[in-house]
Amino acid sequence: MDLSLLGFVLFAAVSAAAVAYALMFNTISAERKAEQRLESVKRVETDRNVIRATRERASEAARRRRTIQESLSELEARQKDRDRYLTRPPLKIQLHQAGIEMPMRRFYMLSTAGGIFLAFLALIAGAPLWVVPGALLAGIFGIPRWIVAYLRKRRVKAFLDEFPNALDVIVRAVKSGLPLNDAVRMIAAEAREPVKSEFRRLVEAQQLGLSMAEAAMRMSETIPCPEANFFGIVIQIQSQSGGNLSEALGNLSRVLRDRKKMKAKVQALSMEAKASAAIIGALPVVVAVLVYITSPGYIMPLFTTSAGHLVLGVSAVWMCIGIFVMRQMMNFEV
DSSP: OOHHHHHHHHHHHHHHHHHHHHHHHHHHHHHHHHHHHHHHHHHHHHHHHHHHHHHHHHHHHHHHHHHHHHHHHHHHHHHHHHHHHHHSOOHHHHHHHTTOOOOHHHHHHHHHHHHHHHHHHHHHTTOOTTHHHHHHHIIIIIHHHHHHHHHHHHHHHHHHHHHHHHHHHHHHHHHTTOOHHHHHHHHHHHSOTTHHHHHHHHHHHHHTTOOHHHHHHGGGGTSOSHHHHHHHHHHHHHHHHOOOHHHHHHHHHHHHHHHHHHHHHHHHHTHHHHHHHHHHHHHHHHHHHHHHHHOHHHHTHHHHSHHHHHHHHHHHHHHHHHHHHHHHHTOOOO
16 A cells, blocks of 8 residues: 555544534533532532431431430429428328338327326326326327337338349340330339339339339339439430430339448448447446446436436436437438
């Protein structure tokens, strides 16, 4: 083939390509700009979606945080009102908290009979006449209420010993797929007293139409302790804002066990002070008995003369004040 012909063909091809590129440049440039614009639009849309999703997550977190804060504020206000009512509850409420199912009329009748019997014993024992009215008032108003307070404290202690175990059972039941109501019914049927009776009240309250949260918040009316309030608050918050109930109850059980350990540790550390208080409180009585055994004539004027009665009364008052002060010094709230 002739070189000139080959050069002419190549030149013609290059010229045709150049003419085609010149004619198609605007179209290619427009398509490239359109692709770039489309990419930028897609990128902006993606960024907008990411920003929208981030804002929605932040808004949801803020809404949930606000809901929890409102729930806590409402629960705190309710708790303050309930504490005002339960700090010094009426005698009827104290009987329920002590687990004594007794009409108030029968309680007053038994208190009156006990006061009369105590006054009769003081009269038979030859006590002074001014001691008899005191024994009557102590038998009517003092001793029965002290017994109720003792039974109330013992019932709360028994509840706290069993309550963490009941919470662990509820946590395992919820993790295995059982509803909370079924787990509560299981505790009401199989737990030990007084946890059994308290959870039975929850079941009965639900049957009357109350929600689980409302019934749980009422538990502190019959069990006056912070642990019952913690349980009600956890159920209330979970019912309003959602969350992992098994994890919340598991944390509550762990907190209750840690509180129990702390109380035991504080009690062990305060045993020295309690022993000192017991020795100091018993020392005057022991010394008086020893003096009476060795020298009865030396100590009898305290019991036979008015001045001796005055000295005994003042000494008893000062001893009671000292014991009360020592008790307050070693009474730690955990």
